[in-house]
Amino acid sequence: MTATRLALRRMRLLLSLLCLITGFSMFLFTPGIQAQSYQKAVWIPVDNTIERGLESFLARAFADAQEEKADLVILHINTPGGEVDAADQIGQLIRQSPMHTIAYIDNQAFSAGTYIALNANEIIMTPGSSMGAATPIDLAGNAADIKFISGWSKKMTAAASLNQRNPDVARAMVEIDTEFPGLKPKGTVLSLDAQQAKTLGYADHVVSGKEELLASLGISSDSLHVIEPTGGEKVARWVTSPYVMSLLLVIGLVGIVVELFAPGFGVAGTISLVSFGLYFFGHYVAGFANWLHIGLFVIGILLMILEIFLPGGIVGAIGFISIVTGLVMAAYDTQQGLASLGIAAVVTLVVTFLLVKRYGIKGLFGKFVLGDAQHNEEGYVAPKDQRDLTGKSGIALTPLRPAGVVKVEGKRVDAVSAGGFIAAGTAIVVVQVEGTRVVVSEQE
Numbered sequence: 499m500t501a502t503r504l505a506l507r508r509m510r511l512l513l514s515l516l517c518l519i520t521g522f523s524m525f526l527f528t529p530g531i532q533a534q535s536y537q538k539a540v541w542i543p544v545d546n547t548i549e550r551g552l553e554s555f556l557a558r559a560f561a562d563a564q565e566e567k568a569d570l571v572i573l574h575i576n577t578p579g580g581e582v583d584a585a586d587q588i589g590q591l592i593r594q595s596p597m598h599t600i601a602y603i604d605n606q607a608f609s610a611g612t613y614i615a616l617n618a619n620e621i622i623m624t625p626g627s628s629m630g631a632a633t634p635i636d637l638a639g640n641a642a643d644i645k646f647i648s649g650w651s652k653k654m655t656a657a658a659s660l661n662q663r664n665p666d667v668a669r670a671m672v673e674i675d676t677e678f679p680g681l682k683p684k685g686t687v688l689s690l691d692a693q694q695a696k697t698l699g700y701a702d703h704v705v706s707g708k709e710e711l712l713a714s715l716g717i718s719s720d721s722l723h724v725i726e727p728t729g730g731e732k733v734a735r736w737v738t739s740p741y742v743m744s745l746l747l748v749i750g751l752v753g754i755v756v757e758l759f760a761p762g763f764g765v766a767g768t769i770s771l772v773s774f775g776l777y778f779f780g781h782y783v784a785g786f787a788n789w790l791h792i793g794l795f796v797i798g799i800l801l802m803i804l805e806i807f808l809p810g811g812i813v814g815a816i817g818f819i820s821i822v823t824g825l826v827m828a829a830y831d832t833q834q835g836l837a838s839l840g841i842a843a844v845v846t847l848v849v850t851f852l853l854v855k856r857y858g859i860k861g862l863f864g865k866f867v868l869g870d871a872q873h874n875e876e877g878y879v880a881p882k883d884q885r886d887l888t889g890k891s892g893i894a895l896t897p898l899r900p901a902g903v904v905k906v907e908g909k910r911v912d913a914v915s916a917g918g919f920i921a922a923g924t925a926i927v928v929v930q931v932e933g934t935r936v937v938v939s940e941q942e
Contacts, residue, residue: 536598539570539717541724544588548580548610550786551731551738553587559725560595566723570715571599573618579609581740582634582650589617589657602711603627603701608689609634612671616657622711623692623701630689632671647672663699730783737780740834747825747842749773752849778828787828795824884936887911887928891941894924904938913938 540563542556563571573592592599592614601607601615604624608631615621615629623629634642634650642650651672655665670678670688677684695701705711712719736742753770778795781787801817822839829835892906898920904913906928916929916939930937 536570536715536717538566538568539572539715539722540566540568541572541574541722543724543726544573544575544611544614545577547739548577548584548588548614549739550581550584551734551736551780552580553584553591554734554738554783554786555727555731556588557591558731560591560597562725563597563723564595568723569597570717571595571597572711572722573599573601573614575601575603575607575611575615576605577607577611579611579632582610582613585610585613586653588614589653592617593660600715602708603629603692604707608632613654613657616654616663616668617660619661620702621695621700622703622705623695624705624707625692628689628691629695629700630671631687632668633674633687634672647674658700667698667700730779733776734780734783737776738786740838743777743829743834744838744841746773746777747838748845750777751842751846755846755850755853777825781828791824791828793824794820794827798822798824884911884934885931887936888931889928891925891927892938894920894922894926894938897922898938904936911936915939 540559542559542563544552544556546552560571598620599618600620600622601618602622603615604627606627607615607629610632612629612632621629632650632654634646651669654668654672658665658668666678667681667688667690669676670681672687674687675684678688682688690698690700692701692704696704703714705714709719712722737746750770750773753766753773756766757770774795778787778792782792798817798820801813801820804813804817825839826832826835829838887906890906892904892911894902894904895910896902898904898913898915900915900919902913902915902920902922904911904926912934913926913928913936916937920926920938920940925941926938927941928936929939
């Protein structure tokens with residue numbers, strides 16, 4: 499019995515020792531941030547609302563990082579969300595990058611920001627940060643239709659599966675009308691704090707802050723290269739927001755209408771030019787507009803002005819089409835460009851109606867119609883007899899299309915062309931004089 503008890507005691511001691519070794523080993527090899535040897539690391543901010551301007555900046559930032567031979571990209575994500583289409587393109591940019599990408603969340607990464615984070619190779623959060631609530635909403639703030647939500651849910655689950663994350667968690671962040679036992683009840687969307695994300699496998703690590711993150715990656719603050727957006731890219735991010743796009747077009751078109759009711763070129767015209775200038779500048783910097791689109795807009799404006807002197811409607815119609823084409827083609831998305839222009843057109847029509855109601859139709863055409871009138875009490879001055887100019891030669895001082903100014907015998911004379919257009923500097927001859935009307939033609 500004594501030998502048996504001794505054997506049992508030895509077996510228990512051996513088992514206890516094995517358990518102790520196993521527990522100690524698990525403690526030692528608990529997954530943490532793997533200290534890898536990175537040759538070059540870059541830090542890229544992903545903040546504020548996600549829109550097409552951010553997509554353009556990140557495309558440039560990733561290209562710069564690759565040129566600098568970087569092998570690690572840290573995306574500092576702090577966003578309430580934004581455009582789904584822009585987030586989709588950014589996610590594709592991250593997936594196609596050969597560099598190891600870490601999504602670092604120290605505040606929030608909601609909606610489209612969560613999708614961007616899920617496309618990264620790793621997600622690292624800080625205590626107090628959160629992610630999720632990825633249900634897409636429309637411009638009115640309401641949840642998108644079922645078809646769109648279903649498609650976005652598929653994209654979210656696909657992004658989650660990239661790094662073996664539970665796709666049901668991603669679906670729970672998107673779908674409101676679906677119940678996920680243990681995650682969320684029906685009628686809500688899922689959001690996760692840092693610890694919940696770590697438990698569910700949606701955060702690979704939780705660190706106290708940037709210093710601990712860099713230390714655990716073996717990166718010094720001095721060697722970390724930060725890629726910031728340029729001033730132009732910041733303007734582009736602001737301008738390419740759908741709300742700002744519509745606002746700039748509204749201000750631009752309304753400014754033109756108000757300018758038509760005001761004498762001279764003043765504040766309204768200046769504001770209109772600045773608004774259109776910002777619109778094209780932002781989209782040009784973001785890479786959506788080019789000189790063709792800007793040229794179409796400028797040509798359209800010139801044709802609309804020319805319509806004032808060449809009535810008939812054809813030139814004005816071509817100018818209008820050119821303006822619309824330039825504005826829409828400059829937008830990052832044709833549908834969004836048409837929507838923004840449509841909103842601006844409706845607002846402009848309302849403003850025009852109110853101005854006409856207030857000032858009358860004469861206020862609109864006051865610039866193009868002579869407002870002076872001659873009254874009997876002011877006397878009458880007979881027009882100068884110019885019949886002696888018939889048959890005499892001269893030169894066109896201004897283009898005649900058909901009216902203009904010519905010089906005959908050293909005198910400036912208002913004249914009209916007997917035929918088509920006569921360019922300035924062309925030799926002319928007076929062919930007819932009827933009262934104050936002097937008709938000229940090109941001298942053969």
